[in-house]
Amino acid sequence: MGKMKCDISHKKFFRSTALVLVTSLLLTLFAYVPETQSASSPRTGGSYYNYGEAMQKAILFYKANRLGDLPDDYILPYRADAAMDDGKDVGLDLTGGWADAGDGIKFTHPMSYAAGQLGWAVYEYRDAFERSGQIDDILDEIKWATDFFIKANPSPEVLYYMCGYEASDHSVWVPHEMLDYMTDRKSFVLNAQTPGSDVAGSTAAALAIASLIFEKTDPEYAEKCLKHAKQCFAFGDKYRGKNPLDTLYPSGGYIDDLAWGAIWLYIKTNDSTYLDKAKELLPPTKLGGGHTHCWDDVSYGAGLKLAQLTKDPEYIKVVEKNLDSWMPDGSITYTPGGLAWLSQWGSLRYATTAAFLAFVWSDDDTVCTPSKKQKYHDFAERQVNYALGDNPRGGSYVVGFGENAPVHPHHRTAHGSWTSQLETPSFHRHILYGALVGGPGSDDSWKDDIKDYMLNEVATDYNAGFVGSLAKMYDMYGGDPLENWPQPEDFRDPQDDIVEYFCRGWIIYEGYGTTNIMFQINNRSAWPPTMKDKLSVRYYMDLSELFEAGKGLDDVELKLLDHQGAKLIGLKQYKDNIYYFTVDFTGTRIMPTEWEMCEKDATVQIKYKDMNIGSNDNDWSYQNLSGPPDYKATSFAGLTPYIPVYDDGKLLWGEEPEGGTPTPEIKYGDLNEDNSIDAIDFALLKKILLGDKPDNVNLSAADLNVDGEVNAIDFAILKSYLIGNIDSLPKKS
Structure with missing residues (x-):
């Protein structure tokens, strides 16, 4: 539901030296110490969890949030086609992509951030995805999003940034499959008159990253992504301004997004114009602070890539200033259990994404200060392990993974209400495997409550950095993904498998x-x-x-x-x-x-x-x-x-009385019962209406409107079907 996904008010933390010293002392005295560790050494990493399984499930989460035309044999049996009307109001096909979070709105800005972040993970740790057997799955998810971005950019200076909207979508609590019936899926556009450089820059980055990671497997698609990446960037750079959305995802600015797009276009094309543009947009003096990479502020990721590309000491300095703020002796708040806690909105999302940046930086010996390398590395491991269960409650914050995992995430389709109420049913009908919930408060407190969208909502941007961090943990410690998984669901209510x-x-x-x-x-x-x-x-x-x-x-x-x-x-x-x-x-x-x-x-x-x-x-x-x-x-x-x-x-x-004659199956329109509805059936129906009933004709199949009579109305219906004016006939009876 309602959310302020990237709490910009927490971007900077001003604390006196004395306060930092006192905080550090208190954290040392009261830090959570697992039973398996000595009191002087907090748990900082190791193969404590099956990181292959965790990564496998974290990727699967995105399939639960897919919109559009899903395969008939979809891996999640509780999902089907959804939001199939997207774009009809503007005469376009804008189906596909991901629903944003526990709701059903489709936002191009946070979706492009999530797709770009997943792509960045593949760019950095492709070998981990390949060795774990997850490369096809994650590329498939990224393509599901980038396919939508390509649709959303039908011409060089047009980009659609939202389908559905808060007032309509949040007025109901229905599964994604019911969105078209219960909500207004209005489409919202950016153009020269209504610019959105933030959305355009972020989308350009996601598409440029996709063009990089698909080079190996689908070069033709990689070129298609590059074309639209260039278009989106040029549009956002030419018509500058924030997107007009002022609820749910109000943008804090667009300079960082344009720089982010320019950096990845440079990496893909080696065109120095893009690198110069990125440095102009985001000089070292504009970087720093205590926030981290997120959907609304990609300056931290952009600064990291600029530092790696340029080896400029000033960029290196500000990157490490930011990472230092996340260390236990930095300015970030730490929970007693060891979580680097930035905000009440998705605290784990921030911590695990900061962990990804710390991994990427500490892996690069050309820029990372040697004396800080292990410190950054240990920080990242500890944040990932906290999310997986190394915390005071001894429970995972990933649905369907580990001990004491959440079972009541704020997610409409996983819940499966038939009444548009969070209270009905009292249980979740489906397991939302792999979803990282928002996470605990600053005191490690957390409640597994579907109504608490602050602590228990899930989102595509929440999982994005987390997947990358898990890929690095797998790269170091392994852990086999599950085989023949997922299996059919274990129904939470014994009646649910028989009383749909x-x-x-x-x-x-x-x-x-x-x-x-x-x-x-x-x-x-x-x-x-x-x-x-x-x-x-x-x-x-x-x-x-x-x-x-x-x-x-x-x-x-x-x-x-x-x-x-x-x-x-x-x-x-x-x-x-x-x-x-x-x-x-x-x-x-x-x-x-x-x-x-x-x-x-x-x-x-x-x-x-x-x-x-x-x-x-x-x-x-x-x-x-x-x-x-x-x-x-x-x-x-x-x-x-x-x-x-x-x-x-x-x-x-239900149960019929025993011994009755089974109701015959009828394929309406198939008069000669050859399992095809065509001109032959049309000719047979014409003969019937003229009084000449041919042999071997199923007369019941000629009753197209199922009113008990065969007449001119049925003839008109069949004609309309055969020439394409109507899409379907009654199926079977």
């Missing part, structure tokens, strides 16, 4: 040969969340007593009473004396988004003309029914498998 869709039923009235039954169809889907508009339920009746008394179907009256978009389809024979009627919600959207949307009601009156003949007691679907409904009871009250749920006529959930 179900019916609840209650007797509203019973007497004098009349029974009123309320049917409530439910969609609480989460594997994946799915909108359904062809759901129905069937009530199975045993009419033996009527037939034995010489009565017939005309002696049973069915009437639809109060309902929410249903229609009643009369009695049909199932087998022998067992018949069923259908309460059909086709055309009504039922989806896991709000109480009013995830469940729909209909009440049906069953009336026997002779109240002395006819009973519901022997009906298959009468089992377990009671009433009236108690809405204060559990949300599964009234659940009955004996009133089955169907999707477009196919059994979805």
